[in-house]
Amino acid sequence: MRALKAIGMDRAVAYTFLARTANILGSVGTVLLIVRFLSPVEQGYYYTLLSLAALQTIFELGFSFVILQLAAHESALLRFESEGRIEGDPGAHARLASVLQLTLRWYLRAAVLLAALLLPLGIGFFSVKQGGQAGVAWLGPWIAAVGTIAMTFVAAPLCSFLEGCNQVGPVARLRALQAVSVLVISWAAVASGQGLYACALVNLGWSGLAAGFLFRRRAMLMALLRHRTNGAGISWSREIWPFQWKIAVSWLCSYFMMQVFTPILFSMRGPEEAGRMGLSLSVAGYLPIVALCWILPKAAPFGQLVKSGRLNELDALFFRTLRQSLALILLLAGACFALVLSAQRLLPSLAARMERPWIFALLLATAVGSFVVQSMAVYLRSFKREPFLVQSMTVAGLTLAGIFVATPRWGSAAVALVYFATSGVVGMPWAVAIFHARRTARIQGESSPVASHAIPAVLAGIGASGGGE
Numbered sequence: 506m507r508a509l510k511a512i513g514m515d516r517a518v519a520y521t522f523l524a525r526t527a528n529i530l531g532s533v534g535t536v537l538l539i540v541r542f543l544s545p546v547e548q549g550y551y552y553t554l555l556s557l558a559a560l561q562t563i564f565e566l567g568f569s570f571v572i573l574q575l576a577a578h579e580s581a582l583l584r585f586e587s588e589g590r591i592e593g594d595p596g597a598h599a600r601l602a603s604v605l606q607l608t609l610r611w612y613l614r615a616a617v618l619l620a621a622l623l624l625p626l627g628i629g630f631f632s633v634k635q636g637g638q639a640g641v642a643w644l645g646p647w648i649a650a651v652g653t654i655a656m657t658f659v660a661a662p663l664c665s666f667l668e669g670c671n672q673v674g675p676v677a678r679l680r681a682l683q684a685v686s687v688l689v690i691s692w693a694a695v696a697s698g699q700g701l702y703a704c705a706l707v708n709l710g711w712s713g714l715a716a717g718f719l720f721r722r723r724a725m726l727m728a729l730l731r732h733r734t735n736g737a738g739i740s741w742s743r744e745i746w747p748f749q750w751k752i753a754v755s756w757l758c759s760y761f762m763m764q765v766f767t768p769i770l771f772s773m774r775g776p777e778e779a780g781r782m783g784l785s786l787s788v789a790g791y792l793p794i795v796a797l798c799w800i801l802p803k804a805a806p807f808g809q810l811v812k813s814g815r816l817n818e819l820d821a822l823f824f825r826t827l828r829q830s831l832a833l834i835l836l837l838a839g840a841c842f843a844l845v846l847s848a849q850r851l852l853p854s855l856a857a858r859m860e861r862p863w864i865f866a867l868l869l870a871t872a873v874g875s876f877v878v879q880s881m882a883v884y885l886r887s888f889k890r891e892p893f894l895v896q897s898m899t900v901a902g903l904t905l906a907g908i909f910v911a912t913p914r915w916g917s918a919a920v921a922l923v924y925f926a927t928s929g930v931v932g933m934p935w936a937v938a939i940f941h942a943r944r945t946a947r948i949q950g951e952s953s954p955v956a957s958h959a960i961p962a963v964l965a966g967i968g969a970s971g972g973g974e
Contacts, residue, residue, distance in 0.1 A: 517802035520677035524684035525795040531688035532787055535703075538695040539784070540858050548858065549776025550631075550641050551700055552783025556767045557627050558650050558704050561658060564619040567752035568611065569665040570804070571745060574889055575604045576669025577808030585671055589724030596737055601670070602729040603738025607745070608662050609730070616655040624651045630768070646701035653708030660715035667722060669805050677802055679718045686710040751891035755882075758901035766920050769908060774916045782917045785860040789868040792841065793876035796834035799826050800880045807887035816947075823884050834876050838869045860917055867921040874933035881940040892939050900932040 539548050579601040583593035591598055627647045668676040690710045694703035719726065739745060766786060771779035803826055810819040845865050848856040859865065878893070885892050904927040911919035 515802075517673045517677040518799055520674065520681040521798040521802050522795070524677070524681040525791070525798050527681070527684035527688050529791050529795065531684070531691055532791055534688070535691050535695060536784055536788070536858075537855070538692060539700065540855055542695055542698060543700050545777045545780055545858070547641060547700065548780035548784065549771055549778075550643055551703075552767050552780055552787070553771045553776070554627075554643065554647060554650065554701060555704055556764045556783070557623075557630065557647075558654060559764045560623060560626070561619060561654050564615045565658065565661075565756070567756040568608070568749055569662045570886065571749045571752055572604060572608050572662050573665045573669040573804055574748075574808045574887060575739065575745070576601060576666050577805040577887075578812040578889070579604065580670045581809040581812040585725065589722075589726075589728045591725070591728070599732065599734040599737040600739050602732035603734045605663075605666055605726065605729045606734075607739065607741060608666055612659045612662050616658045619658055620651055620655045623654070624648065627651065641701075643701060646705060649702060649705035650708070653705045653712065656712040657708045657715070660712050660719065663719055663726070664715055667719075669808070670725075671805075672722075673802055673805050675718075679714060683711045683714050686714060748889050748891060751894045752886070755891060755893055755897040758897035765905070766908070766924070769912055770917060770920065773912050778916055781858060781860050782920060784858055785865055785868055788841065788859075789865065789872045792834050792837050792869065792872045793879060795837060796830040796876045797879060799830035799833070800883050804883050804887065807884060808889075811887050819884075819887070827880055830880065831877070834873055838873055842866055842869055860921070864918060864921040867925040871925045871929045874929040878933055878936040881936060885940065885943060892943050893936060896932065896935050896939060900927050900935075903927040903931065 539551065543551060579597045582597040583591055583601065585591055591601070624647075627650075628644065631643050631647065664676055664679065687707045687710065690706045691703045694700055694706050699706075767779045767783040770782050803822060807819060807823070810816070810822070842862070842865065845856075845859065845862055848859070849862065860868070882893055904923055907923035907927065908920055911923060
């Protein structure tokens with residue numbers, strides 16, 4: 506127990522880590538099954554379909570994180586009793602109820618719009634770009650994927666709301682169960698020859714578990730949905746929208762900096778090259794996801810500490826967690842690269858489906874930088890602010906411009922180089938500078954006794970770790 510405490514492994518982190526571990530095992534197993542059961546062309550369709558399905562980020566607009574922070578700030582003044590009763594400050598109670606009511610209305614409408622726009626978009630893309638690969642049956646899988654995406658789209662924010670309401674541990678446990686179900690379902694789909702239906706089947710299993718979780722907490726949810734705010738609720742225009750639109754733009758930039766790589770390669774260089782990049786990105790992309798297991802469960806506690814004015818505790822918790830998770834991602838990046846090098850000799854058929862080692866190394870280095878930026882964003886967003894808006898837009902714009910110019914000639918090598926240069930060389934140092942400036946201004950403004958001399962040392966360590974990969 507002492508060793509687990511030393512590395513910051515509480516119950517919520519343990520469940521989140523289990524979920525991410527299941528995701529990694531699922532990804533690795535899926536890679537092996539894809540090599541065994543799908544052709545290189547089908548592999549390209551598989552990863553392109555997943556990338557297009559991730560366009561739901563556009564409709565989500567980062568609202569889930571906003572919901573979590575709004576719920577966390579209000580729940581800091583409330584007590585959640587048995588049978589769904591809520592005690593405490595009446596104003597906070599009304600504001601919490603209005604958060605849930607606004608959330609449900611927003612996502613029900615957005616889910617309908619999502620399905621109406623995403624379905625023809627995917628059909629049009631694959632119809633134009635399939636070329637001579639007419640034998641790949643993509644229509645049914647795409648229709649099924651869009652239908653089940655709409656289901657998960659409504660359930661996910663409700664889980665984020667409960668996470669903000671002191672349900673961090675139970676929500677983390679739910680996500681661990683969902684991750685295990687994703688592993689089993691995706692493997693079964695690929696192994697049974699239904700690989701392109703994996704997205705729809707995974708979403709179906711995920712949403713079923715979420716529905717059961719929400720049903721067991723229906724008393725609290727229904728009480729909040731029925732609660733009359735009497736004009737004391739959250740103001741969308743004053744309190745939500747100024748925060749949400751900035752989060753939304755940052756999230757969209759994150760999507761376009763990574764998720765469009767595979768469709769662009771599919772369009773410009775063909776499905777086989779898109780498949781190699783998609784597979785490599787899926788492996789490298791899991792590194793920050795695993796390391797964020799330590800940071801993300803702290804998002805709700807961060808918000809509650811901000812609301813309570815306990816900023817020294819916030820700083821101590823964040824920097825301790827950041828050091829622990831940064832050490833983990835560097836260890837994972839080194840191990841992952843060693844495995845890729847080993848595959849060149851021991852598993853040549855697998856290596857042929859992935860990018861060359863030097864390209865993979867660039868993807869890993871960029872993943873480490875991405876983790877650092879995301880960690881700092883979680884900290885700063887607990888103040889219900891989004892300071893990375895201009896940085897995100899600039900980096901995304903540079904990335905897309907570079908890729909569109911260089912990809913037709915140099916393919917996946919251009920994607921990796923541009924991605925590393927814009928996100929790692931430009932984006933991460935810029936984000937560190939923003940973080941340092943915002944936090945220094947906060948300390949000076951509050952005359953806080955926090956040991957600010959520790960900041961440059963931590964940030965220098967982060968910069969050296971990100972740049973040394």
